[in-house]
Amino acid sequence: MDTLIWFLWYLVQIVVLFQLIFPVLLWALWLVFRRKHTLPNPAPNQIDYAVIVTAYEYTNTLAAAVESILKADYENYIVYIVADKCDTSNLVFNDSRILILTPPEILGSNTASHNYAVSKFIRKHDRLTIIDSDNLVHPQYFNELNLFSNELAIQGVRAAKNLNTTIACLDAARDMYYHFYDGQILYQLGSSATLSGSGMAFEVEFYTTFLKNNKVIGAGFDKVLQNYIVSRGIRIAFSANAIVYDEKTSKSDQLIKQRARWINTWFKYFKYGFSMAYNGITGLDRNQFLFGLILLRPPLFLFLIASVCFLLVNSWIDPLMAIVWLVGLLLFVTGFFISLFYGKANDKIYRSLINIPYFVYHQVISLLKSKSANKHSVATNHYHSQSIGTLKENNDEN
Template identity: 60%
Template structure:
C-alpha cells in the first residue's frame, strides 16, 4: 500500500507541475527584468536561402511567393520544394525563385529541406523555413538578423493567425498565443531557448546541416529532433516577436483531428529527449538545457488538463486536501492562460471563442485515439483554399 501511495504521488507531481510551471517561469522572467532588445545591425545583408516546402498542395504557393518577393531585403533566393505536386500551372519568372520537383516522393520535411540544400545556387550563410500556406511580414529577414548579428545560430519568429474565420481557427490561434508567450518570450527571457514551431524559424546553414544531415527524420516532429540537437550542443534558440509569419489556422474539425493526431504522436515519440536534456543540464550546470528539458517532457495541453481534472475528482474521495491543491493549481493555470492573452495583442474573437474550449478538447481526445495511426495521414494539413 505504501508503494502504491508513493507511485500515486509521483504520477500526480509529474502531471501537476505543468499547471504552475509557466507562472513560475513568468515570475523568474519578471525578477530578471525586461531584457534589453538589440538594435538592428548595420552589417552587410547576410545571404539567405528561403526554403518553402509543399506536399501535394500548390494552390497557395503563388501568394506565398508574392509575399516573399515583397521582403524589404535583397540578398536571398527562394527554393520551393514541390514534393508530389503537379507544378504544370506554377510559373515564377523572377530569377530569385527556384522551383524544384523531386523525382521521387520525399514525404518528409527534412528530406525536402536537404533536397533544397543540395540544389543551392550559391553557398548561403543562413536558411529560413516557410510553410506553403504562410505569408511573411516585409521586415521578416531584417528582424531575424537582429539576433543572428548578436551571435545566435538559431532564431524562432512568431506565427500569427492569417485567418480566424471559424471558432476552431480562433481557438487554434489562442493556443498559439499561449505557447508563443511562455515557450517563446518568457522561456527565452529567463535564459533558456524558444521552442521551434515548424516554420518561421531560421538557422545558420552550418548548424542546420550539423544537426540533421546525418539523420532521416520521417513523419511529423522534425522540429522536436532539431531543437534537441541544437540545445544539446550548447546553443540557445532566440525568440523574436517582430519576425512575423502569418500562418493558416486549422478551421475544420477533421483537419484539427488529423493534425493533432500527428502532433500527439510526435510527443510520445520524442518526449524522452527531456530526460536526456535535464541530465545533461545537471551534469554541465547548463541552465538552458535543464529548463528546456522540462518543456520537452510536458504533454500536449489537453492531456495534462484532462488528467488534472481526473486526479482532482479521484482525490475528492481519497484525499480531499490534495483535491484542493489540484483546484488551486487549475485556477493558477487559467490565470496564466489569460495572462498570456492579455499580454499579447489578442483579437476579441479569440476571447469570444473560449466558451468552446470543451468541444475543442473533445476533438483532441479523438486525435489522441488516432495518434498511433497518425503517420498514415498526409504529412500536410489541408486548409481552406487548399486543394482538396
C-alpha cells in the first residue's frame, strides 16, 4: 500500500510538472520548426462576409463596435446585430449593410444567436465572422483574414481595449500568454489555435452544419466548436494580425462571475482532451495530439497553486524534488515573460504583475462559485465604448 501511495504521489507531480513546463517545451520546438510551415494564401478577391455581432441585455457599446466595422478598409460584408433581450430604440445606423435583428423570444446563448442570424442572411455569404458587442475591429481585420483563404476556421487576436485597472492589465497579460502559446505556436507547429469566442471566422456552410448538429446550452460553445473542428482532422488557423480589441475585465465582481463560468466550462469539456490526444497518437496526427494536450491543461491558477503546494511539501520530505519544482516554476515564469515579450506588452502590464496573488485570489473565489456559474446571467456589462480613434490615442499614451 505504501508503494502505491508513493507511486501515485509522484505520478500526480509528474502530470502537474509537465503542464508547468509544457509552454517552454512548445516554444523550444517552435524556434526550431516554425520556418517549415507554408505562408498564408491570400484571396484574389474580397471575400463576402457575414459579420455576426451578438449582444445580450446591454447595447451601450454596440455603436462603437459597428462604427469600427464601418471604418474598416473593406466593403464586402453585411453586419447582422442580434440584439437578444435588448432595448434597441437607441440604435440607429444609416448604412444599408447594418441589420438589427430582435428575436421574438429570449435566446440566451451564443449558438442560438448565431443560428438566428444565419436564418436572416439576405444573401449567400462566403464566410461569417463573430464579433462581441464590446469589440472594436482593427481597420485591416478583414484583409488579414483574407490571407487565409483556404482555411475553414480562423482565430484572430483579442487585444486589450482597456488597461484602466490592475485587473484589466493582468487579464490582458493572461490573454497574451494564451495567444502566443495556444494560438501562434500551436498553429505554426502544425496543430490548431484554440478558439476565443469572438474575433474568429468560418466558412459559412461549415459553421451552419456545426450549428445544426450541436445545441450548446450555457457557456462553452467555443470549446464544443473547436473539438468539432479538430476531431475531423481540420486545423484552426491563427492570424496574429486579424485584431479585435476586446474589453478586459476591470472589476473584481465582474472577474469572479466571468471566471466562474469559464472554470465551469473547463470542468465540463476538458474530457475532450483524452479522446483527442488518444486519436492523435493512434492516427499519428500531430494536430489532434498537441491540441488534446492543451485541452487537458487546467486553468493557469490551478496548476500554479498546485505547483507551489508541491514545492512547499517537498521542501520537507524530498529536497531534491523541491529543487525540481523550483526549476519548473522558474521555467514557467520565463515562459510567461517570453509571451509578454512577443506580445509587446506595455509598461502598465509589466507593472501589474506584482499583483498576481490578488488576481489568483479572485480566481479561487471563482472556483468556489463555478458549480453554480450557469445560474448567473450570461450578460457581461461593458463600460468602455470608445472608438478606434480614441483607442489609438490611449495606446499611444501608454
